[in-house]
Amino acid sequence: MEWALSISRKRAEEIRDPLFILPLGSTEQHGNHLPLGTDTYIAEAIAERVAEGIEHSVILPTLSITYSWSWKGIPFSLYIKESSLKELLKEIARSSTQYNPKAFVVINAHLANDSAIKYAARDLSEELPDLRFFYFSYPPLEMLERDSEPSFTIHAEEIETSLMLYIKPDLVDMSQAVKEYPSKPKGYGKKAMVLGGLSRSGSFGDPTVASADKGRTYLETMANWIIETLKEEGVI
Ligand SMILES: [Zn+2]
Numbered sequence: 001m002e003w004a005l006s007i008s009r010k011r012a013e014e015i016r017d018p019l020f021i022l023p024l025g026s027t028e029q030h031g032n033h034l035p036l037g038t039d040t041y042i043a044e045a046i047a048e049r050v051a052e053g054i055e056h057s058v059i060l061p062t063l064s065i066t067y068s069w070s071w072k073g074i075p076f077s078l079y080i081k082e083s084s085l086k087e088l089l090k091e092i093a094r095s096s097t098q099y100n101p102k103a104f105v106v107i108n109a110h111l112a113n114d115s116a117i118k119y120a121a122r123d124l125s126e127e128l129p130d131l132r133f134f135y136f137s138y139p140p141l142e143m144l145e146r147d148s149e150p151s152f153t154i155h156a157e158e159i160e161t162s163l164m165l166y167i168k169p170d171l172v173d174m175s176q177a178v179k180e181y182p183s184k185p186k187g188y189g190k191k192a193m194v195l196g197g198l199s200r201s202g203s204f205g206d207p208t209v210a211s212a213d214k215g216r217t218y219l220e221t222m223a224n225w226i227i228e229t230l231k232e233e234g235v236i
Helices: 009-014 038-051 082-099 111-127 158-167 212-232
Strands: 019-024 057-059 103-108 133-136
Touching: 019 038, 019 082, 038 057, 038 103, 038 158, 038 212, 082 103, 082 111, 103 111, 103 212, 111 133, 133 212, 158 212
Parallel strands: 019 057, 019 103, 103 133
Antiparallel strands: none
């Protein structure tokens, strides 16, 4: 397992059949107890855990400014258009095919990116049918055991906070963690709606019950789910 940004030209030339892994995070508010880079750190940690046992796996530089439209206006949440993200993914995947990758795997930790990734995958399947392009977001939530009730979206709550307590404890301030269940606004899912004003704390759910132990379990569950799928697909 190697990080692309750390590989020399000579080393890169030695790797003939790379498995490229592209982590996708975000730069967006995650309450007062978690950093803006929460999704980015989670995506990188999952990518690293997946890549660990895979020969010639190369983790590409993380895309950290993605589709965070819902939090616009909350410092310093940044976003690019969904169509730009879709094109960016296609261009990176297209460019990677010069080096005959065994597969190109996107590991996404920001749910709002899902549509852009899915449509990039569909376009690529037509344009580059030989490229084995896979994408993974958080696994089905029933795979992750929780002590708290879920809110209508996953954000800065038990799962993300636990993952961060395990991955980057120095960046978590549990004294600032607040349980908050904003009520689902009328028209949610039926019209364009920013989420910024709905949660005073920035959380949707209960981060106060988070723990590093749970974070380790979540990380293992997600990584194993991805590894199993890649095995089933005959990639590894
Ligand atoms: Zn997040």
